Amino acid sequence: MNHVFFIGAGPGDPQMLTLQGAEALECAETVFLPLPYDQTFASRLQGKQVLIPFDYDFAELLELIEKQLETANVAFLIPGDLTFYSPFQGIIDYFAERAEVIAGVGVANAASAKLKRTLDLPSVCNRALILSPKTLGDGEGSPQIEDFAAPGASLLIYMNNMPLADLAAKLRRGYGKDVPIALLHRLDLPDEVILVATLDTIVAACDGFDYFYLDDPTKKPALTFLIVGETLNAEVDGEWWDYRRKTMWKQRKEVEGR
Ligand SMILES: C[S@@+](CC[C@H](N)C(=O)[O-])C[C@H]1O[C@@H](n2cnc3c(N)ncnc32)[C@H](O)[C@@H]1O
Structure with missing residues (x-):
């Protein structure tokens, strides 16, 4: 068959x-x-x-x-x-x-690798949410993107359909503070662009270019993906590693008899 x-x-x-x-x-x-x-x-x-x-x-x-x-x-x-x-x-x-x-x-996997960042981090970010303003809809009662933006949440945003300045302002409201944002345009394609900025600086970092092709009459898909959240620039030392080793990995080693 x-x-x-x-x-x-x-x-x-x-x-x-x-x-x-x-x-x-x-x-x-x-x-x-x-x-x-x-x-x-x-x-x-x-x-x-x-x-x-x-x-x-x-x-x-x-x-x-x-x-x-x-x-x-x-x-x-x-x-x-x-x-x-x-x-x-x-x-x-x-x-x-x-x-x-x-x-x-998936694009999220490739983006994480490119940025060399894991998308959750103990005591920094305890959840990663996959969403798109497009599929949330714009009808009455539709959830708003800022409803999902909060300290401790990484947002993985596909298919953005609103001007970046509006999106950044909504996310700023949800987080209640400025947090890092990465914009990955045509990831892993020959003309890839990656911008890492913050909600307050991302629009300026785009230098007038619309990475979402919002006004493009051809409706060609904008291959642009966004990751937002504190995990993008948090500093990580060895404290969590040693805690896990003390409370879990060491015992596991003993049980496994290694
Ligand atoms: C229909 S979704 C496809 C998602 C895909 N199924 C996945 O698992 O990653 C299309 C959206 O994925 C993102 N995307 C797809 N290819 C991309 C690329 N090469 N670079 C950046 N974003 C991309 C963009 O946000 C685009 O609007």
Whole structure:
């Protein structure tokens, strides 16, 4: 039986593909992908039919995949991976046992690595929240982004749809103070930009450039991700490590008889 592979492709650099993902991509004859994966994955797409899923209505897309499956495997390259903000659930459900999902490097994982920061830190940050102002909605009673901003919370913000100055002001209200913010634009793509500033300085750091393409008539997706919170610049010494060793790791070593 041929399969439809939903491959977590990472933020855009094929180096982020897992070994399992690379194997699935290799054995597919048709590959659905969003731009700019056609360019960054070009060497792995040679000889394959490359299509953009958003060019088709849902029923049309299912029919097309069914047709391809009669003779070969099909693959989708998913930005990041399926875990968050991925539009492919309906297709996965339709193909049921013929669908295989392959985990990948999410944008949050790649951003954490790039910044060399873990997104929670004992006694600094005790939660990390994944959200998007776009999916929170703007209807009456919709939660507001500032409702989630509070000391001790790291916010991982996808698909921002409001002017950065407004977003920073809302977050400032929620945190009640100035906290660090990192803006990662086209992460792991050739024209990557990374800005690390604070809520009070991020707008100036952008130097007039709109990293969210809010007024762009082409509606091209702005590949821009934000991380906000004290964890971005907190200093970490060895105190927590030694506490954990004393209260937990040492006993574990004894129990394991090492
Ligand atoms: C539809 S979501 C995809 C999230 C993805 N499924 C994941 O697991 O990371 C698209 C949003 O992810 C972020 N994003 C995707 N690719 C990115 C990249 N290369 N650099 C920065 N942000 C990116 C942006 O916030 C963008 O608006």
